Amino acid sequence: MTAVFDVKKLKEKYELVLGFExxxxxxxxxxxxxxxxAWHFEVEPxxxxxxxxxxxxxxxxxxxxxxxxxxxxxxSALNCKINKYQQFDRKHYFYPDLPKGxxxxxxxxxxxxHGYLEIDGEKIRIRRVHLEEDTGKxxxxxxVSMVNFNRSGVPLIEIVTEPDFKTPEQAKAFLKMLHLIVxxxxxxxxxxxxxxxRLEPNISVRLKxxxxxxxxxxxxKNINSFNFAVKAIEYEFIRQAKLLEQxxxxxxxxxxxxxxxGKTRAQRRKEVATDYRYLPDxxxxxxxxxxxxxxxxxxxxxxxxxxxxxxxxxMRIRKDAAMFLIFNKQIADGFDKLISKEKGLDANKxxxxxxxxxxxxxxxSVEELLAEFxxxxxxxxxxxxxxxKLVAEVMAENPKAVDDYKKGKQNAIQFLLGQFMRKIRxxxxxxxxxxxxxxxxxx
Amino acid sequence: MQNWDLKTILAxxxxxxxxxTELVQYYLDRIKKTDxxxxxxxxxxxxxxxxxxxxxxxxxxxxxxxxxxxxxxIGLKDNFLAEGTRTTAASKVLDNFVAPxxxxxxxxxxxxxxxxxxxxxxxxxxxxxxxxxxxxxxTRNPWHLDYTPGGSSSGPATAIAADLVPIATGTDTGxxxxxxxxxxxxxxxxxxxxxxxxxxxxxxxxSTDSIGHFSKTVWDxxxxxxxxxxxxxxxxxxxxxxxxxxxxxxxxxxxKDLKVGIVKEFFDENIIDSVVLAKTEQAIKELEKKGATIxxxxxxxxxxxxxxxxxxxxxxxxxxxxxxxxxxxxxxxTYFGQEAKRRIMLGTYVLSDVIPGKGLxxxxxxxxxxxxxxxxxxxxxFKEVDVLLTPVSPTLPFKLGSKTGDPLQMYMSDLxxxxxxxxxxxxxxxxxxxxxxKENVKLPVGIQIIGPNFSETLLYQVGKLLEKPxxxxxxxxx
Ligand SMILES: [Zn+2]
Numbered sequence: 051m052t053a054v055f056d057v058k059k060l061k062e063k064y065e066l067v068l069g070f071e072x073x074x075x076x077x078x079x080x081x082x083x084x085x086x087x088a089w090h091f092e093v094e095p096x097x098x099x100x101x102x103x104x105x106x107x108x109x110x111x112x113x114x115x116x117x118x119x120x121x122x123x124x125x126s127a128l129n130c131k132i133n134k135y136q137q138f139d140r141k142h143y144f145y146p147d148l149p150k151g152x153x154x155x156x157x158x159x160x161x162x163x164h165g166y167l168e169i170d171g172e173k174i175r176i177r178r179v180h181l182e183e184d185t186g187k188x189x190x191x192x193x194v195s196m197v198n199f200n201r202s203g204v205p206l207i208e209i210v211t212e213p214d215f216k217t218p219e220q221a222k223a224f225l226k227m228l229h230l231i232v233x234x235x236x237x238x239x240x241x242x243x244x245x246x247x248r249l250e251p252n253i254s255v256r257l258k259x260x261x262x263x264x265x266x267x268x269x270x271k272n273i274n275s276f277n278f279a280v281k282a283i284e285y286e287f288i289r290q291a292k293l294l295e296q297x298x299x300x301x302x303x304x305x306x307x308x309x310x311x312g313k314t315r316a317q318r319r320k321e322v323a324t325d326y327r328y329l330p331d332x333x334x335x336x337x338x339x340x341x342x343x344x345x346x347x348x349x350x351x352x353x354x355x356x357x358x359x360x361x362x363x364x365m366r367i368r369k370d371a372a373m374f375l376i377f378n379k380q381i382a383d384g385f386d387k388l389i390s391k392e393k394g395l396d397a398n399k400x401x402x403x404x405x406x407x408x409x410x411x412x413x414x415s416v417e418e419l420l421a422e423f424x425x426x427x428x429x430x431x432x433x434x435x436x437x438x439k440l441v442a443e444v445m446a447e448n449p450k451a452v453d454d455y456k457k458g459k460q461n462a463i464q465f466l467l468g469q470f471m472r473k474i475r476x477x478x479x480x481x482x483x484x485x486x487x488x489x490x491x492x493x
Numbered sequence: 494m495q496n497w498d499l500k501t502i503l504a505x506x507x508x509x510x511x512x513x514t515e516l517v518q519y520y521l522d523r524i525k526k527t528d529x530x531x532x533x534x535x536x537x538x539x540x541x542x543x544x545x546x547x548x549x550x551x552x553x554x555x556x557x558x559x560x561x562x563x564x565x566x567i568g569l570k571d572n573f574l575a576e577g578t579r580t581t582a583a584s585k586v587l588d589n590f591v592a593p594x595x596x597x598x599x600x601x602x603x604x605x606x607x608x609x610x611x612x613x614x615x616x617x618x619x620x621x622x623x624x625x626x627x628x629x630x631x632t633r634n635p636w637h638l639d640y641t642p643g644g645s646s647s648g649p650a651t652a653i654a655a656d657l658v659p660i661a662t663g664t665d666t667g668x669x670x671x672x673x674x675x676x677x678x679x680x681x682x683x684x685x686x687x688x689x690x691x692x693x694x695x696x697x698x699x700s701t702d703s704i705g706h707f708s709k710t711v712w713d714x715x716x717x718x719x720x721x722x723x724x725x726x727x728x729x730x731x732x733x734x735x736x737x738x739x740x741x742x743x744x745x746x747x748x749k750d751l752k753v754g755i756v757k758e759f760f761d762e763n764i765i766d767s768v769v770l771a772k773t774e775q776a777i778k779e780l781e782k783k784g785a786t787i788x789x790x791x792x793x794x795x796x797x798x799x800x801x802x803x804x805x806x807x808x809x810x811x812x813x814x815x816x817x818x819x820x821x822x823x824x825x826x827t828y829f830g831q832e833a834k835r836r837i838m839l840g841t842y843v844l845s846d847v848i849p850g851k852g853l854x855x856x857x858x859x860x861x862x863x864x865x866x867x868x869x870x871x872x873x874x875f876k877e878v879d880v881l882l883t884p885v886s887p888t889l890p891f892k893l894g895s896k897t898g899d900p901l902q903m904y905m906s907d908l909x910x911x912x913x914x915x916x917x918x919x920x921x922x923x924x925x926x927x928x929x930x931k932e933n934v935k936l937p938v939g940i941q942i943i944g945p946n947f948s949e950t951l952l953y954q955v956g957k958l959l960e961k962p963x964x965x966x967x968x969x970x971x
Contacts, residue, residue, distance in 0.1 A: 101594050101693075105816045107587065108574045108596055108693040112729045140812055142844070151815025197820075327844035329812050329857060332700035334729050 060291040067254045067264060068221060068283060069177075069213035072228060073206050074124075074238045075184060075246040076117050082183040082205040083111030083154065090200035091244055095189075103203035105149030110333050113138065117181055117205035118161070118337065119347050120237040124207055125162025125179040126348045127231050132162050134339045138331040147186035147197055155182035155208075157328045159336075167231075168356065169224045175212035182206050207238075213252065213263065218283040222276045225249060229276075230355045230377060242274045249273045251283055254300070255290040266302040270314050273307050282307040285314055358382065365389075367401045374405035384416025392420070399427065432478055441486045444469050455491050463487055495519065496965055499565065499659045499713035506554065506564060513550040513564025513608070517543055520566050520610060524657050527970055530638060533651040535571045535629045536579045537611035546608045553606070561720055563606035568658035570649050571612040572619055572695035575599045578609065582695040583627040584617040586817050586828040596693025597728065598662060598704050598721040605720055610658055613648030618814065619669050619697045620832045621645050622906040625897050628830055633893070634677060635968050637934050640890045643676030643906075645669040646707070650677040653707045655970060660717055661707040665920075666697045667802055668885075668910025670705045671941055674922040675885035678937030678964050680714045680956065681707050683910075685946045686917035687732040689718070690725030698809035699730075701802075701914040709965060711923060711956040715739035718949060734947050746954035749784035753777070753955075754878030757791045759909055766888045768928040772938040773884045776925040776959055780882075783958060788878055792870050797863070798912025803904065804843055804860045805915065811840025835900065864915050871916050871945070880955055881943040883909055885922050889936045913943050921952040923960040927967060937964055 078088050084102035087093075101109035122132055137159040140152040160180035166173040186202040188195060209228065215221040229247060232240045240247040250271055254264040268290065270282045290300045305314040330336075353361075355376040362372035375382040381404055389397050403423045404416075411419070432440075444466055445452050451469075455462040466487055467480065497505070505511040521540060528534055543566075550564030569575055572582040574592035581587045595603065603609070616626035624632040624647025632647035634640040635655040642651045649661035650673030663670040665683035674681025682705040689704035696702060704721065708714040722736045755777065762770065781787050814837055819825035829837070846856045853862070874881065886906055896903045913920050922939045929935050940959060942952050 104821060106574075106593065106822070107580065107582070107590070107695045107816075108572075108691075110692050110696075110728050110730075112727060142812065142815055144815070144818065146818075146820055149816060149821060151818065152812060326847065327812075327841065328847050328855075329808060329844055330861070332698075332730075332809055333696075 055288075055292050055295060057288060060288060060295065063258060064255050064287075064291040064294065065258045065260075066215070066217070066283070066287050067213045067256055067267075068215040068218075069252045070209075070211045070215070070221065070225070071250040071252065071269070072209045072225070073248040073250070074209070074232055074240060076120055076205040076207060077238050077246075078114055078116045078120070078205055080114060081203040082114050082117055082181070083203055084109075086203065088204045090204060093200050095196075095198040095200060098200040099202070103149070104199055105151075111138075111154060111331070113334055113337065114205055120205075120235070121161040121179065121181040121207050122339070122344060122347050123235055123351055124209075124232065124237060125165065126351065127235060127354050128162065128165040128167055128176045128179060128209065128228075130162030130165030130176055130179055132339075132344050133159050134341070134344065135159055136161055136337045136339070138334045140329045140331050142327045142329070143325070145185070146195070147188050147202070149186065149199065149202060152329075153183060153185065154331055154334070156180035158330065167224060167227060169220060169227060172220070174214045174220075174224050177210045177212050179207060179209050182208060213254075218280040221251065221283065222280050225276055225279060226377075227355065234352060234355055234379065236352070242276070245274070249276075249279050251279060251286075253283060253286040253290070255287055255294060264299075266300055268300060268302070268314075269304045270307050271304060271317065274309075278307060278309055281312050282314055285312060289314070355379075362401070365397050367398045371398070371401040371405040375401060378412075381412070381416055388416060388420055395420075399423075403427070432474070432482075434482075437483055437486050438490075440470060440473060441483065441490050444473065445487075445490060452491065463491070496656050496709070497659065498709040498962065499716060500710065502565060502659055507559075513547040513554070514544060516564065517547040517566050517608060517610070520656075520658055523655075524610070527655060528657065530633060530970075531635060531651050531655055531657075532630050532632050533614055533648040533655065533657060534568070534611045535581055535583060535614050535627075535648070538578060538609055543608060543610060550606060550608065559606075561605040561716075562602060565607050565660065566610045566658055567602060567607045568610050568613045568649060568652050568661040569599060570615050570646050570661065570663050572615060572664055572697075573599050573612075573662055574693040574695075575603075575609055575612075578612055580612065580695070581629070582618050583615045583629055584828070584830065584833065585628045585824060586819075586826070587695075587823045588628075588828070590823050592693075594693060597690035597725045599693060601721050602662075602717075607660075613646075613652055613661060615648055615669075616645035616832070617830050618695065618810070618833050619645040619664055619666055620810070620836060622668065622672055622903055623647070623891075623893070623896065624673070625893060626830060626832045631893055634890055634936075635970050636677065636890070636936050639892050640934070640936065641676065641893050643673035643886070643890065646673045646681075649707045650674055650679055650681065653677070653679040653709060654965060654968060656965075659709065660713065662721075663705050663707055664694055664697070665703045665705050665910075665914065666701050667806060667914045668907045670703075670707065671885050671910050671920055671922040671939075672906060674707060675924075675939030675941075676890040676937065678924040678927070678939070678968075679707050679709060680711055680924070680960065680962070681705060681922045682714050682718060682949070682952070683914070683920045684718060684722065684949055685732070685919040687730045688734075688919070688947065688949065689721050689723075690728040690731050692725055692727040696809075696813040698806040699813060700805065700809060701917070703914070710962045711921075711953050711960050712740050712743060714921075714956075715743060715949075715953045722949075732947070737950050739950055739953050742950050743954055743957045746951070746958075747784070748780065748958060751780075751785040751880070751955065752878045753780060753785050753787050754790040754874060754881045755787060756795065756881050756883050757789050758795050759883045764887055764908065765884055768889060768930070769884050769887065769938060772926055772928050773882070773940055776940050777882055780955075780958060790874050790877055790881070792874050794863075794867060794870065795912055798867065798915055799904070799908055801860050801863055801867070802907070802911040802915050803839070804856065805864070807836045807840035808843040808857050809840070810836045811838075811844060832900075867912070868916050871918060875945040879944065879951060880948070883941045883943065885909060885939045885941045889928060889930050889938065909941065913941075918943055918946055919949050919952055921949075921956045923956040924962065924964050925959055926961055927964055935967065
């Protein structure tokens with residue numbers, strides 16, 4: 051017999067416990083531990099490979115300095131404490147796409163720890179930011195399983211949050227900001243479709259008011275958009291709440307998200323730390339950074355989206371327009387350039403104008419858009435003699451309206467003004483014109 | 494048996510007294526004749542290729558283009574990858590594995606013109622002290638075929654002693670060069686950890702694996718190390734410390750300036766056979782006669798080295814053998830032998846102790862800390878003395894089969910070598926004479942010279958004062 055549940059009641063009774071693991075593939079020149087190119091999209095399978103990333107006997111890993119620095123950069127952007135002492139560890143498990151039988155990662159001494167990212171005034175705590183290597187890719191075709199090792203050893207940053215999210219929407223806002231930060235830093239394509247950024251929610255459910263973390267969690271994989279993340283979380287919440295309602299503790303496991311059905315499916319049991327038999331990698335001496343080295347890496351950091359947002363808000367730019375700008379970096383860069391150049395340009399109005407530019411016109415340069423903005427909003431002032439002359443002309447051409455005004459019909463001046471505008475076919479300051487009309491009409 | 498050392502060979506080649514082709518032919522003939530008994534080679538390279546390279550070397554020599562090893566034949570322990578050679582590490586797991594690239598040490602030797610003759614026998618994966626763990630049969634000691642040549646570099650040591658090649662490479666993780674060098678009466682160096690690149694050698698225990706060499710004399714050994722040592726961008730654990738021309742500095746030591754330490758804990762009659770002890774003490778006396786100061790030193794907890802080693806080593810072995818899954822190359826894991834399985838299980842047990850957030854409280858981490866402590870003890874000792882002298886093995890070479898049933902007894906053969914491996918310091922073994930065992934078999938005895946990190950120059954200088962390479966002429970292989 052299938053139990054019937056009232057979803058609304060489940061939502062009232064239970065609450066979501068949600069954290070994220072996000073993987074970001076770095077776009078360094080070479081892989082994490084060898085000299086092979088890190089770029090692996092649209093490349094002939096198994097051509098970007100060498101003894102190291104194929105796990106051949108005798109091959110040894112040599113860490114990529116750029117990747118280490120970029121990890122520090124991202125960790126600092128996420129307000130983490132940067133570890134001066136970093137170490138690589140071996141995480142053991144067997145899988146055909148893992149050629150060494152272990153993945154090299156930073157388990158005991160990650161690049162960064164204890165950070166946070168503020169989303170709409172609420173702090174989402176970052177547990178750790180660490181560097182590791184990607185695995186190869188399994189391809190199942192015509193009943194055959196094949197491995198492509200082009201991706202094997204590509205540098206990968208993992209960001210782990212605390213289970214601080216209250217709603218799927220908050221998680222989405224966080225993920226979008228994280229994505230933006232990575233793009234601003236220029237360290238990854240962070241392409242969700244291609245998998246250079248991967249979102250893995252850790253979801254569990256507990257009774258509302260409960261403060262203890264549930265003793266299980268479900269990790270969901272194969273999510274390639276922010277909206278799918280929301281869907282997967284919503285689906286899991288209901289699925290787990292239903293189980294709890296029946297007195298069943300959900301399995302600790304890894305599930306896959308199916309975009310077509312919007313459902314998740316069990317993939318495998320989730321391992322615990324001891325199963326991985328972590329070992330400090332004896333092939334890689336610990337990496338020790340000095341305070342100066344870390345400061346130097348962080349000093350080169352470009353302005354971050356949330357820093358830019360604060361700057362815009364301080365410039366009294368409306369929040370929605372400011373958000374538009376930070377999410378459209380190219381436009382914002384142009385905006386910043388023009389704002390500093392064009393004296394007297396109303397930053398807020400221009401920002402709002404830009405945020406309202408339809409999608410079809412977004413490819414225009416900000417300079418072009420500025421011209422449009424000016425044409426639309428700025429008004430010429432006509433010289434006094436022209437105004438006097440044109441007012442007299444309009445009055446002569448419209449004696450009835452002049453008459454009406456003189457009889458006390460105040461509205462008539464609007465009609466005359468309209469005629470004036472038709473004559474000049476431009477946007478001009480109306481104040482001086484109205485004044486001139488009044489002056490001449492009262493004669 | 495011509496028993497020429499490398500120095501002699503280089504001189505003869507230089508003077509044109511012998512060609513590389515003749516030289517190579519001599520060794521190939523000798524291998525063909527004697528290796529049926531000794532089993533020191535697992536694979537030989539095709540004869541035509543070797544002779545072609547020898548001819549090419551002769552041509553180069555004739556045209557004046559001479560490198561450090563032009564036309565010199567060498568043998569490689571079978572855990573060295575050399576492009577195009579079958580590389581098994583003496584395990585059936587890699588029975589059909591042909592190396593697609595050169596190990597750094599191999600590349601450096603080839604760059605100097607060396608000709609690889611073949612790949613030498615060893616304990617599978619370098620696990621063992623007698624060569625008996627080889628999946629390709631044990632190697633026999635040229636001093637007496639019933640005896641082990643020691644391991645794990647059983648093939649390289651035997652090949653040098655039996656004059657099958659003048660130079661051979663080896664690896665030493667806990668004594669795998671030093672023990673067989675002593676058991677066969679040749680010179681073997683385990684350099685400082687990180688002195689020679691490990692890139693391209695089948696890893697055993699990465700934190701102690703050291704690449705070294707076998708030769709008939711100290712000069713030969715120093716000459717080879719000056720070629721292979723040095724920083725390698727493919728091995729992050731190699732050192733940038735400068736490599737001196739070791740062989741040119743051999744006579745630069747006045748024995749009167751030398752302070753020699755005798756490790757008290759290792760000169761214990763309860764541990765060391767009396768014949769070995771007597772021979773070692775005699776060598777030390779000779780050194781004293783030459784003017785060296787001899788001093789007894791004590792190194793706290795030195796005897797704990799063996800247990801620390803077996804924990805660290807098994808953990809790293811289990812990890813390093815994880816890649817042999819038979820998917821990309823080689824055979825599957827059912828092909829692992831007894832000893833490899835034993836160490837994988839031990840190591841997996843050690844590594845199962847993972848404490849998230851408490852990286853310093855795992856067994857491995859505690860042992861690593863104890864290792865740091867031992868290193869400090871050694872630093873103290875080296876403030877008092879320049880080098881330490883110890884026996885290499887508690888016993889003379891033992892009979893094949895005598896310890897295979899008792900792994901713990903076998904592990905004890907490493908007692909005097911493993912501690913230095915954990916500490917990372919270099920060790921040189923040179924032959925100091927022969928002794929006769931209870932069964933009236935004459936066998937060689939070596940001595941181990943230990944110095945601080947990167948003191949290879951000093952070790953070779955002391956080795957030069959102690960070595961008795963002429964004992965190799967006493968080998969009677971019929
Ligand atoms: Zn590679």
